[in-house]
Amino acid sequence: MKMRHILMGVAMAALATTAAAEERVTYKSAKSSSSYYQMGVQIAEAMKAGTDGDIIVTVEESQGSVQNVMEVRARGADYVFTTPPALVRLAQEGKAMFEGKGDPAFDEIRALFPIPSLTMHFVMSEDSGVTDFAGMEGKTLLLGKGSFGAKEGAKYLELFGLDDKVELAEVELSNAVDAMKNGRIDGFVTAGSYPAPNVIEAAASMGVTILSLDDEQIAETGRTRIVIPAGTYTGQDADIVTTSLPVVAYTTTKMSDDVAYELTRTFWEEREKMGQSAAWWLAVDRNLMDTIEGKIHPGAVRYYEEAGFELSDAQK
Structure with a gap:
C-alpha cells in the first residue's frame, strides 16, 4: 500500500511538471474559410513541432481585424491576434472605427512577427x-x-x-x-x-x-x-x-518575455518548413520587419537581437 502511494505521488508530480511546462496560447485570426485561418492552423502545428509540444496553440475564428484588436481589452497573457499595423495605430489614437472606444489596453499591444501581406x-x-x-x-x-x-x-x-x-x-x-x-x-x-x-x-x-x-x-x-x-x-x-x-501577429505586455521569445523564435525557425507545404510563407522575410509600426514585445526583441535582425529605435 505504501509503495502504491509513492507511485501515485510520483505520477502526479510528473503530470504537474508536464502541465507546468506546457504553455497554451490562443491565436485569433480570421473567418474559418479564409487563407489567414489556414495560416493560423499552420502556425499552431509549427509551434507544437518546433517546441516539442511545450507551446500548444488553439486557433480561434474571428470576424475581422477590428474585432481582434477590440478583444485585447478582455483577454489575458495567452492572447495572440493578427491585424494590419495601421489598425493598432488607429486603436491607440482612438480614431476611425475606434473613435469613442479607446482603452488603456490598446497601448499595451506589442508585435511578435509579420505574416503574409x-x-x-x-x-x-x-x-x-x-x-x-x-x-x-x-x-x-x-x-x-x-x-x-x-x-x-x-x-x-x-x-x-x-x-x-x-x-x-x-x-x-x-x-x-x-x-x-x-x-x-x-x-x-x-x-x-x-x-x-x-x-x-x-x-x-x-x-x-x-x-x-x-x-x-x-x-x-x-x-x-x-x-x-x-x-x-x-x-x-x-x-x-x-x-x-501588411499583417502582423500581435500580443500584449501581459505575455511573459519567455513565451514571446519562444513564439517568435519558433516562427522564424519553422517558417521555411511551413513554406514547403504553403508557398505564401516564402513571402515572409526580414524585409517585412520594416512594416511593423510601433513597439515589438521585449521577448521578441531579445530573439531578433540574438538572430541579427535590424530593428528601429521605435520598434524597441
Whole structure:
C-alpha cells in the first residue's frame, strides 16, 4: 500500500511538471474559410513541432481585424491576434472605427512577427489584351463586394481615372475564374497572400496577365510596395510590382518575455518548413520587419537581437 502511494505521488508530480511546462496560447485570426485561418492552423502545428509540444496553440475564428484588436481589452497573457499595423495605430489614437472606444489596453499591444501581406492582384485575361491600367478602359472587371480587395480595387480605379470607364460585373468573386473563362468578364481584382488560389487557378487554366503598378501609382495609393517574384504563377516571366497591406501577429505586455521569445523564435525557425507545404510563407522575410509600426514585445526583441535582425529605435 505504501509503495502504491509513492507511485501515485510520483505520477502526479510528473503530470504537474508536464502541465507546468506546457504553455497554451490562443491565436485569433480570421473567418474559418479564409487563407489567414489556414495560416493560423499552420502556425499552431509549427509551434507544437518546433517546441516539442511545450507551446500548444488553439486557433480561434474571428470576424475581422477590428474585432481582434477590440478583444485585447478582455483577454489575458495567452492572447495572440493578427491585424494590419495601421489598425493598432488607429486603436491607440482612438480614431476611425475606434473613435469613442479607446482603452488603456490598446497601448499595451506589442508585435511578435509579420505574416503574409494582403497583396493586390489585378488579373486580366490574355484575350483582353490588357497589359496596363490604361488598357482597362472599356473592359468588364469583377471587384467583388465588401472585401478589402473590392474596396481597394474601387479606390485604385478612381485614383487612376478609370472609375467611370470600366464596367463592373455583378458576379461573386468565387465565380471569377469561370466568368473569365466564358468571356463574361475581362478581369478580376483580388487581395490575399500570394500565391493566391484563385489566381493560381486562372493562370494555370487560361492565359492571364497580372498588372504591375509603377512607382508613381504606388505612391498615389498610399500602400506598401511589394514584389511578386517571377514564376510565382504559370506564365509569369517577370516580377509583378503591386501594393499590399501588411499583417502582423500581435500580443500584449501581459505575455511573459519567455513565451514571446519562444513564439517568435519558433516562427522564424519553422517558417521555411511551413513554406514547403504553403508557398505564401516564402513571402515572409526580414524585409517585412520594416512594416511593423510601433513597439515589438521585449521577448521578441531579445530573439531578433540574438538572430541579427535590424530593428528601429521605435520598434524597441
